[in-house]
Amino acid sequence: MRKSNVLILNLFFSISCFYHPLWKPYFFPETDQFSKLQIQFASAIFLIQPRIYSLSKTSGVEGETIIIDGINFSPQASENAVNFSGSVQATIENATNTSLTIRIPYGAKSGPITIQNRQGSSQSFDTFTVYRYFISFSVGANTELYSLNMNTGAIVANSSSPYALTSNSASFSPNGKFAYSGGFGISYISSYAVNLENGILSSLNANAGATTMDPVFFAFHPTNRFLYVSSFSGASITAFSFDQNTGILTKINDYSQSCFCSLNHLAITPDGKFLYVNGNGGTEPIIGYSVDQNTGALSNLAGSPFGTGVPNMEALLVDSTSNYLYSVASAGVIIGRQIDSFTGNLTAIPGSPFTGTTGNFRAVMHPSGKYFYTVNILGATLAKHDISTNNGSISSANSILNFGSNLQFVTLDPTGTYGFVSNIASNNFYQFKVDPTTGAPSLMNSGNPYPASATPSVPQPFRLAQ
Template sequence: MKRLYMLFFSALAFTTSQAQNKFNLLVGTYTNTCQSNGIYVYEFDANSGNFKLKNSSENVLSPSYLSASADNKFIYAVNENGTQSTVSAFGYNSKSGKLNFLNKNVSLGADPCHLINDSQNVIVANYSGGSIAVFKKKADGSITEVQQLVQHEGKGPNAARQEKAHVHMVVFSPDKKFVLSNDLGMDKVFIYKYNSASKNEILTLKGSVDVKAGSGPRHLTFSKDGKFVYLVQELDGTLTTFSYDKTGSLKLIAETSILAKDFKGGTGAAAIKISPDGKFLYVTDRVDANNISVYKILKNGSIELVEQQSTLGKGPRDFTIDPTGNYLLVGHQYTNNIVVFKRDKLTGKLKDTGKRIELCSPVGLIFTKI
């Protein structure tokens, strides 16, 4: 009898672990280049790397980047459409993958390209507008009109790309006391104090740090312990390491390049993410490079290159790592697919599984619980 119980509980534990390793993969797309419904929801099995389409939105205009609420009940999306850009809120049924449109409001800045949210606010980076827009959340998950607009003013030495401010990202500090924002046009990272409950002064400027002139800061990520920040610069492929302390101060401690020594051609560094265990850093590069660099993160926060390999597509705009750390998925804006790589958790190295999710112009990828 005892053995039967053990077998039963072992089987139950196995079944539970199998179920726990299934997640929803949400993909935001551009809808102006090929046929797309907007946001797609796939069930992804982190044990096998298999996937299946569960649902999609209907007639949502270019929801390129997405952000899920902490309670998994709402999804927020930017709608990139030049000066007519908006930000949308959706109810989200994670079991069915169904998205229920709630409302949208103008972003008050052209081409929003990134956003974050917490229980009170949705904060958006307007790329062409060079501004940060803050929306309040209503009880039903919908958003108010913009309650605060923070406008950046300035430019950089690259006349073609830095003719004015270009806010490319907003990210919460680990303790949610600050919001960091990269400005590609100004070669600066701004640090704002975050006053979540304020009505219209949610963000107040604490300071900023300069990076190399003409480098164009794009995306950053915090180390797992919150003591370091890794920033990739789009225009020249610089990868910068900062130390970070709880007062919201960044201090530059190292710089390297994601470009191979013999590389010649166009570069356009894109996304930067850390593995769930905090041990490896991944960075994508576009234009002619179309590759991903893998770095090991050492205990002192420094990094060392593990490998660099092709993403097997063109325009690797964004990628994501499943919550178990088993797989890394790269979305290709121009070859219209997502390439599924298997991750070696010990070395950080990537191996092509041969699995491809085919869809129009994938741009932003996030995982949520089911």
């Protein structure tokens, strides 16, 4: 009996050392779900250190509230300290033994979250990314910049805005650290560095890469490794590799098309396999390429170009599933095509072309892939269309808003919460909010536009990880 007790005690002490929070990291690094379960088990038994098990979300903005779940927290909020990277302490709004509701502090940086109380301290398993959101657009030889409060939707002009920089409707890299622009009458693109704290652009390289004539439209590959630029008059696409740390572009190649058309809007499928471009003129084609995932090189699809017979196509958009492609035309229609997931070839979605609004000119896809928004130049209309998840068909316009006088561009922030429309005739722009349940847009700022210092280009929302 005594021997069995000794064996049991030895086994207990061995397991205790093995699972104890002080020794646990050496046996189970916190890198996978199994390790997290081991940590939870150890924390529950030994009741020593506070432990964070999960976060209600892994990214957010300053001023937003999130919930931390874990164990060994103090139910007295003042007895806990929660710090973000950058040694910035959060406000704790509610506390229990297993949950803390905190508000992300101003100045917080991206990284793990730390919890500390009199029982000890520990960090979250997951990295929390803190974002700041901005809107930028060019106005003649200047650039205007606004900060966007994602909690309230309020936009505030930067104290330096407008500032002297000809950014020519710059397109931002997915990480927001760099921006690129081209223009008519040139055969090169320019690059800009973005200040991570305030979003201001500064010139990086006035001649960052050579293209053919009139590089106007840009598209980044979902891996953030490649940039593609269509040349309006050059009837070609230039591919670049993109260094996410320096913003430096390295040219891969020019890919010309022997079509009697000018190239404009680009779209890449979210799975990164295919790239498409609108061609205005000739058979009014949509031209398709396959994308080499390793090198970024393009190859013509076997069935390309895909004629549409619909003139003056503008926006080109792909849904979030990489199954459907859409374009709008000033004739008041929306073209829908199904994408073959193996070949990239396009076939008409039943019912296409779909009825749009008179003169619908530009469009934007909601990140969810459920809604499609168009703006109408002549009728000054913002219209929402629903996208069928069954077959990709487009509904007739609903939730129509009438405002402004010459609506040229429509964009959404990366989360799809707020949208922006430029009003060319009156040198201003509008803001709308998207209903999270129905997708219906509603004008903000009491329906009034925000003034621009001159004719605004495309309002470009972007975000920067802090």
